Amino acid sequence: MLRQTFIAALFACASVAHAETRVPQSQAEISMGFTPVVKQAAPAVVNIYAKIVRQGRANPLFTDPFFRDFFGDGFGVPQPRVQNSLGSGVILSEDGYVVSNYHVVGAATEIRVVTTDRREYSAEVVLGDRESDIAILRLTEAEDLPFLTLRDSDQVAVGELALAIGNPFGVGQTVSSGIISGLARTGTATGNARGYFIQTDAPINPGNSGGALIDVNGDLIGINTSILTRSGGSNGIGFAIPANLVAEYLDQARAGNERFISPWAGMAGQHMSADIAESLGLAVPEGVVISDLHALSPLAEAGLSVGDVITHVDGEEVNSPAEMKFRMSIAGVGGTSVLTRLKGADRQEIEVALIPAPETPASEETTLGDGTVLPGLVVARVNPSLITRLGLSLSQEGVAVLDPGALGARAGLRPGDVVNAINGTAVVRPEDVVGALTDPGRRVQMDILRGNRSVSLRFRL
Structure with missing residues (x-):
């Protein structure tokens, strides 16, 4: 009797949180527990089998001419390694849109989805985002599938x-x-x-x-x-x-986006600690302190400035930069959000445009050709879009590496590196990189910024 009363109380508590929840009405319903819910939801949850092919690493000895001459050119060639990843997914629509984690399927070369009734489908990732760990898949030739309703x-x-x-x-x-x-x-x-x-x-x-x-x-x-x-x-x-x-990712996948577009705040924020709150004269630590603003930031355009505190986005509390980013992301690009600013003792609601990260100045993406010492190197001029994509600081300018290419990677370059100078000559635009690497002489020194570290790469031709 005590157990039945406890179960009924749990369902009653759930009904307070979600008004449509129905409290069990009989002994039979209590005894069934979660069975009706599971029967309804389980068919929309699928198993995902992902195949990932990775290139094996070559032993440095295999590049030595002596060993190649002795054993032949085919000896020591690294063989691809196949890794299998196992995960789950949820069907979101009857026509075969499925959500899963990016870390399950993001690098997959082949994806197989199996439903609870043992039907199998091939699938492809139509929109994936490593940062949020979300991937939207589309099943091939799928229709009339069971799916789950997204709750607010x-x-x-x-x-x-x-x-x-x-x-x-x-x-x-x-x-x-x-x-x-x-x-x-x-x-x-x-x-x-x-x-x-x-x-x-x-x-x-x-x-x-x-x-x-x-x-x-x-x-x-x-x-x-x-x-x-x-x-x-x-x-x-x-x-x-x-x-x-998840709902916003699904909407963008249906719209044909291959990359998730999130509203750009153009700001760096800091969690409000007790010490910061005291220094600002606040009785209670709350909100996010703006620590940096890009010149093109829509927040700056709306009148916010460094040192302001943002406490709410569209009426919902925010107490960390991640929470603020989430609130703006679910609002979507193209509209506006209302930010509550706390400045001193005054609170003010400010409407801010939700825009994608601007492509200003133009990125001028350039791939170096065979006439340069690092063919295949892809560079672009830093702008807000690249800052967001590569995780650079808001104040960053110059030329960023998008793809080092085979020789660039061997020289030590990585995606996200910012090239400041080559052989002592400052780099401002991609054309400066092309010019500096077309006829650089026998030695090359590249001064780059990697995160917060300054690095010098030196190699001989």
Whole structure:
């Protein structure tokens, strides 16, 4: 009797968080537990098998002419290595759009999707984003598929019941239960502090990545993406990408975007600590402090400045740069958002345009040809779009490396490097790189900026 009362109480609590939830009305319904919800939702959760082909590394000895002459040109040629990745996905539409994690399928050369009734489909990634760890796939020749309804994840509350559905360790589809443990988790699931997650204690294990986190109505709350663990197993701290962000990715995939376009704030922000709040004369630490603004930033255009504090985006609290980015991302490009600015004791609502990162100045993307010492090197002039794409600082200018090419990589160049000078001559535009590397002499010195470090690359021709 006590157990029945406890279960009924849990469902009653869920109904408070989600008004449409129906409390069990009879002994039979209580005994069935989550069975009706699982029967409804499970067919829309699929297993994903991804094949990744990686080129093996060559032993340096194999490049030595002596060994090539002795063993033949074919000896030591690195062979491709095939890696198989296992994960889960969620069908979002009857015509075959599926969401999964980028780390499951992003580098795949072949993707196979298997439904619960053992139908198999080939699939391709139509939109993927490494930073948010989201990939939208399209199944080939699929129709009339079961799919999950996306719930407004802003209405999810801590304490709600939640179910995680996926394929952990490849044992087959599995359902685990728990509650929503936390909201607005940032910087804990991916290490780059750019994510924004729902936290749950529903067990999530390897293979669950890309699977569904659903509520007691069978609606999709989020996409399971990672766990916090030291052993590799579930410790009751799992993270899911909110459904509202998934919805924006799906919309852009349907619109034909191959790359996710997020509104550009053109700002660097800092989490409000107690010390910063005290220095600003605030009674309570809240919001995000603007620490830097690009000259073309829509926030600067709207009148915000360094030192201002942003406390809300479209009426929702923001307490970290990742949370602010999330709020602007789900609003989408093309409209406006209302930011609440705290300046001193005054609060003001300011409308800000949601624009993509500008291509100003023009990138002038250039690929060096055979007449240069680094053929295949691809460089471009830094602008806000490249700053966003490569993760450069807002104040960065100059020429960035997009692809080092085979010889450039051997010389030590990496994507994202910013070339400041070649053989002592300053580099401002891509044409300067072409000119400097067309007839540089017998020695080349490239002064580059890599992150926050200055690096000099020297090589002889």
